[in-house]
Structure formats: C-alpha cells, structure tokens
Amino acid sequence: MVKKVQMAAGTFADGSPHLFYFPDGHKFAGLFKGMNVILEERGFRDQTRDLKWECPGFRCPPGRTDCCVRRTLYSQPDFQGVTFLLEEHCGKCGFDVLFLPKFHPELNFVEQCRGRAKWSYCQLPASSGEEDLEMNALKSLDLVPLPLMRRFSNRLLRFMDAYRKGLNGEQAAWAGKKYHSHRLLPPSWRKDLEAKL
Ligand SMILES: [Zn+2]
Numbered sequence: 001m002v003k004k005v006q007m008a009a010g011t012f013a014d015g016s017p018h019l020f021y022f023p024d025g026h027k028f029a030g031l032f033k034g035m036n037v038i039l040e041e042r043g044f045r046d047q048t049r050d051l052k053w054e055c056p057g058f059r060c061p062p063g064r065t066d067c068c069v070r071r072t073l074y075s076q077p078d079f080q081g082v083t084f085l086l087e088e089h090c091g092k093c094g095f096d097v098l099f100l101p102k103f104h105p106e107l108n109f110v111e112q113c114r115g116r117a118k119w120s121y122c123q124l125p126a127s128s129g130e131e132d133l134e135m136n137a138l139k140s141l142d143l144v145p146l147p148l149m150r151r152f153s154n155r156l157l158r159f160m161d162a163y164r165k166g167l168n169g170e171q172a173a174w175a176g177k178k179y180h181s182h183r184l185l186p187p188s189w190r191k192d193l194e195a196k197l
Contacts, residue, residue: 005085007032011078012042018078035073048072106159106173112152116144157183165189 010018020038022028033041039048047066054060054070061067065075073079087097105111121140127133155176161184162172171193175185178192 008085010038010076013077018042035069039069039073042076044072106176107156109149109152109156112156113141113144113149116148117141120144154183155180158185161185162189167193 007020010020012018018038018041020033022031022033024030036048039045048069051066051072052068054068058070060071064071066072084097090097100108117137117140120143121136124136124139127136158176158179159172162175165185167175174196175189175193179185179189
C-alpha cells in the first residue's frame with residue numbers, strides 16, 4: 001500500500017514553524033500550499049510575482065537565488081539545510097544515507113552488484129513458488145563474488161577520479177578501460193587522452 005508522507009514543516013526567519021499544508025478549517029485543508037503561497041507567506045509577493053515557475057530543467061544560472069520561483073524557495077535557509085525523512089529514519093536505525101548523482105549507474109556500487117545478482121538469478125531453476133523465489137533472490141546476492149565486487153569498487157573509483165579531473169562521460173569510460181589495473185588515473189592520463197583525441 002502506498003502511504004503518502006507529508007513534508008515536515010519549514011521554519012520562518014524568526015524560528016517559528018511554517019506549515020506547508022493548509023490547516024483544518026481552510027477550504028483546502030490538508031492540501032499542499034504550493035510554492036507561491038509559501039513564498040508569499042514569507043513576504044516574497046513582490047519579488048516573485050513576475051518570475052517564471054522554474055528555469056528550464058531547473059538548471060539555473062550558477063550562483064543565482066532569484067531567477068525563478070522554485071530556486072527562490074529552494075534557496076531559503078530551511079530548504080537548504082533540510083534533512084530528508086529517509087535520512088532521519090535511517091539515522092534512527094544507525095545508518096548513514098549516501099545520495100548518489102542521478103542517472104549515473106557507473107558510480108553506484110550496489111547497482112553493479114545487483115546487475116550481477118540478476119544475472120545469477122536467471123541461471124537458477126525457474127519456479128512460481130514465492131518461497132523459492134525469495135530463496136533464489138537471496139542466493140543470487142550471495143553469489144556475487146568478492147573479487148568482482150572489488151573490481152566494481154575500483155572501477156567506480158576510476159570513474160570518480162576521471163570526473164574530478166574534468167573528463168566527460170565518454171572520456172571517463174575510456175579512462176576506466178585503459179587504466180583497468182589502476183584505482184586512480186595515472187599521471188600520464190592527460191597525454192594519453194590528447195593522443196586519443
Ligand atoms: Zn532558476
């Protein structure tokens with residue numbers, strides 16, 4: 001069953017709580033107020049009246065905090081320092097949450113292990129029994145070999161190093177293959193890349 005979780009309240013500049021849902025008794029009681037109303041309640045009526053909703057793709061000009069309604073709201077101190085419910089929940093259970101860049105499976109170690117486990121899962125005998133399927137899923141996870149996990153880990157270190165050095169996705173993939181025995185790109189990487197280009 002899907003349970004809708006409401007956003008926690010924000011904070012006004014004076015530290016008092018700012019509720020993001022209309023209160024009981026309001027004709028829209030329980031509904032999200034929306035960005036414009038939230039900003040208006042913070043005194044932004046004039047600044048945001050003529051602004052566009054958001055910059056295309058929410059890729060705002062670097063450093064700007066007032067280019068669009070969404071960026072204005074997201075630049076508010078309580079939005080900047082917000083802790084996700086997931087982080088709160090995991091924190092209580094003693095786990096840290098590490099957010100990875102979206103659409104970058106090459107930087108996701110778990111994704112790579114899951115891919116290998118999926119392959120193992122397909123090799124196991126087919127069954128329609130729920131217990132068998134659960135057992136097969138757990139077995140497939142156990143079948144991911146440790147040396148392969150180390151390779152995944154080293155590969156993503158190379159990708160991270162390549163991105164830090166300013167390489168694009170294609171170049172990082174090239175570097176990952178070329179220096180497959182390294183954890184980081186060797187000092188010769190720039191010369192090698194220029195030669196390739
Ligand atoms: Zn913007």
